[in-house]
Every structure is written in C-alpha cells, then in structure tokens.
Amino acid sequence: MTSEKIKHKTTFETLPTISVDCVIFGYEENMLKVLVRREFVPFQGQIYLEWKLPGNHIRRTEDISETASRILKEQTGLENIFVKQFMVFSDPNRLKNNERDYEWVKPRLEDDRVLTVGFYSLINLKDVDNSKLIEVAKWVNAYEINDLMFDHKEIFDEAFKKLRYDLLHEPLVFELLPVKFTLTQMQKLYEAIFNTTYDKRNYRRKVNKMPYLIPLDEIQTGVSHKPARLYTFDRDIYEKNRTERFDFRV
Template sequence: MSSSNILKNISVDCVVFGYERNALRVLLRQEFINYRGRIYEEWKLPGNHVLREETTDETAVRILREQSGIAEDVYLKQLSVFSDVNRLKLRDRDYKWKKEQGVGDNRVVTVAYYSLVNISDIDASHLYNVARWHKVSEVKELIYDHKDILDTALMQLREDLLNKPILFELLPELFTLTELQTLYEIILDTSFDKRNFRRKISNMKYLIPSGKRQENVSHKPAMLYLFDRKIYEKTKQDRFDFSV
C-alpha cells in the first residue's frame, strides 16, 4: 500500500466486544515498543488510517476483516470522534514508536466504532499479528487514548442495549434465558430478580422458544431460545424499553 494513498491525519479505531465464559471481552492487539533500551508490551484497539478512496465506515469494515477475519454483516456502529490535540502524546514511548512507523502525523484525529460479535464465529487464525480477547473489567491501560475510547464504547453499549435487542449479537444462535439474563447483568453491572427479568423480556416478540433443550448438563435441561430477526424488523417501531 502506497503511503501517498493514506490519510495520515485521520484514522479509525474499533472496539470489538464479544462474550465468552460469563465475561464481556474486547479484542486487543499486542505491540512491542522499544523505548530507551527497554521493550514494553503494549495493547491497543484494532485500527488503521483511512485511505483516500474510503469512507470511515469502509475503513472500519476493512479493519474488522483484515485484523480479525470478521465478516461485514456484524453489528457495527460509529461511536464518536476523538480529536484531543495530545491524544498520541499521553506517553512519550507510545508517541515515539508511532513516529518510527513512518505513518501518521503529530496530530491524528480518530473516528471510533464499536462492534458486537459472537466469539465462537471468529476463526482465531485470522487474528492480525498477536490479538487476544481480554476481559473488559481487567483492562486498566492501553496505548494512546484507547482506554478512553473503550470506556466510551462501554457506556454507549449500556445505553443502546436498553432500547435495542443488540445483545443477541453476542450470544450463540440458541441460548437459555439464564444466559441472556447473565449477559445483561454483566454489561449493566447490576442484578435482576429472575421473575422481574422474565417479565421484562416477555415483551420481546422476537424472542422465540426453539423447541429444543440443553444437552449434557447436570441439571434439568433448560429451554433454548432464539432471536427472530424478521419478527424484530416488523415490530421494531414499537420501542422496547429495558431501563431499570
């Protein structure tokens, strides 16, 4: 890729959320930064610069495809623009490493997106360089302002899921109501009374019993449900309010 085709002052960063083993996770890329004779292990969000012929939406899709093997039909939403004049200079070692890459500028404005994926659908062999799923609750520090971007994405996710059935993007095709409740509780950082939760989701016309039950479990097998997207598309004008 020719450097002349890269917009050095505009980038896109993607917060990719997944759910696995009762934890909300985020996909992070690993970088090794040589600074003053010491190698630092750093983590960052998947991202890249915008090409001259691309919209930022197209750049976000390209990042997901090239750096994680994620298909284009996943949930993807523009989050915000991060334009602090010192966003690259929060730590001197990160800034100097960026300059050594030969791409970018003293000032880079980034457009952030967040995406929701089913981790089981991701082929780990397609992950760009060293990329791993981290528990969101355990992420304390990232390169540049990427921790601020992650925190903003988490707040937006919490707001969006109260009005849209987007959590189904994180679940397998078939799931139990207990799994659905657990996911809501983890993301909202709260707990629901089981009876009240079942009453709330009874308004979801698109939550359909599959007729199947769990297999190979030590307890009474629970009913498995599925999200019917066609029913949702027909009824989405009826705003669903999951606020507590």
C-alpha cells in the same frame, strides 16, 4: 500500465489525519471480552509490552464503516459483523500525551495530528476461529482493561458507555449470542454488560415481552442440570415492530 498503477494507488491511499479505532466486544464463559493488540515498544534501552485497540487509517475511497469492517476482517477473519460508530476523538495532542507511545507511533505516521473515529463491534465468540485471530491479538475481560496505549483506555470507556446507552434503544445483545441460546445465557450477558444482577423471575417476565424473542422446541444438551429451553432472535419481527420512544429523562 502507468494509468493502472496510479488508479491502484488511489484505491489504497489513506488519509493521514483520519483513523478508525475499534472496540471489539465478544462474550464467552459469562464474561464480556474485548480484543486488544500487543505491541513491543522500545524506549530508553528497554522493551515494553503494551496493549492497544485495533485501528487503522481510512482510505480515500472508503466510508468509515468500511474501514471498521476492514479492521475487523484483518483482526478476526470475520465479515458482516455489527459495527457502530460511537465517538470522535480529536485532541490535537492525543498521540503525544505519553512520550513512550509517541516515540513508537511517530515513525509510522505521515502526520502526527490524527483524528480518530471510535467504533464498537459485537461478536459472537462462537463464530471466531482462533486460528484466524491475528497472532498478536488477545481477548481480555472487559472489566480488566486498565492501561492501554495513547487514549485508548478512554476510547474503550466511551465505547462501553455507549454500548449500555444503546441497549436502552436496541436489543444488541443478540449480536453477542449464538443463533440459539438460553434465557439464562442472555440474562448473564445483560448482567455482564451492566455489571449488575437481575432477579430471574422478573427478568424472564420482562424478556418474554419481546415479540422478536422466539422460543424453540429444542432444549440444551450435555448439561448436568435440567436442560434449558433454547430461544432465537427473529430479526424480521424485530424490524416490523420497532417503535420510537416518546419519553424523556426525569
């Protein structure tokens, strides 16, 4: 029984100097959203309402992707979600730069020198059961994130940059869309991510070159305009057709 207890302790033991912070992107109503957590921060006799990214320390027995997936499960109730590491933040003073935030976090830590690995995640918000969403969490328009605890704004900015960067190489938008979607939904998603607009005809010509974008024999229902044709993403075709770019920046 003692040996069982020690083994159990190792499984859940966290490494005090390493954490994972997650930038969880979702898409809904033509808006790119990010999940933030609320905290009440007492400071000098006042209570401040603050927002931060979800995060946690890694466990001794975990790979960091497992940590990220665990955080996601805790926050949204979802499993098997796309997660990708994007950057390490390792300033020794990263938690100390704001006095208020530091006073709040210090008692929660074993060691206040914490390196964090940033992960971004992409969620189709149709899959999110809001009753499973952790009570203190909220989806915020990605373009309205302007003040977060610690260096979390910087982490968010870097994640957003990396998402755009990665879209040059991989069609990640499918992680944010339902299984069946219209071309316009996808267009508006790209527009939301890149904060730009694409000409519909040019965009349709471009995406129709994606061998893994499959037109369905179904159309939208319940819309007060001409119903759009539905499409889906074929992961097998995508994997079979992946090619590397032998290309460089001018």
